[in-house]
Amino acid sequence: MRVMDVVNEAKGAMRASEVFGTPYEKNGVTIIPAAKIAGGAGGGGDQAQPQAGGVGFGVSSRPVGAFVIKGSDVSWQPALDLNRIIVMGQVV
Template identity: 35%
Template sequence: MNVREFFENLSGARRVYGDPYEKDGVTVIPVLHIRAAGGFGRGERRGAEPGEQPGGADTAAVAGNAMNDGEGGGGAAEARPVGAYIVKDGEARWEPAFDVNRFVLGVQILVGLALILFARRLRPRR
């Protein structure tokens, strides 16, 4: 699989909505939030700059013979559940997913702010 196919497979409804599954007459269709990013680069340099000594060698000996080349790339993908559609008896309803990590982070931020405000009230005023 090349890079283009990889990113094409990350997009579209096939990736946002998971494969539905059924149990005891209830169909569950999971829904994901997907984020992907990538970058690529290429560089090329031929010949030495005037006065430059590539690799510690004499400039005159290697002038015009220096050759640099480079390629690079990278990418990342993240998927997290946001909920599911539940289909039962012909009725569909949305059930959001509870993200414990996001909840804990929010509580930590609120406790930190409360501690800062509490410490400021305890500080004597001049």
């Protein structure tokens, strides 16, 4: 795989459509889930041996909450990250 192929795959995984989930509606209330996405890429090689080297990328995501739309009112409901609460409780 070429370096630019890896970069293009990483860019595709970190677009706005991946941050906001598919809206769904029930009983007149629309929910739009949202996530935080982070990623990075890197690579290296040797000029003396052009085929020697490597590239890679990683992407992670986690839910952060949802927009709740009811009539003309819009509110934000943050996601509860129980693991983060437990870890922070242990640190304190």
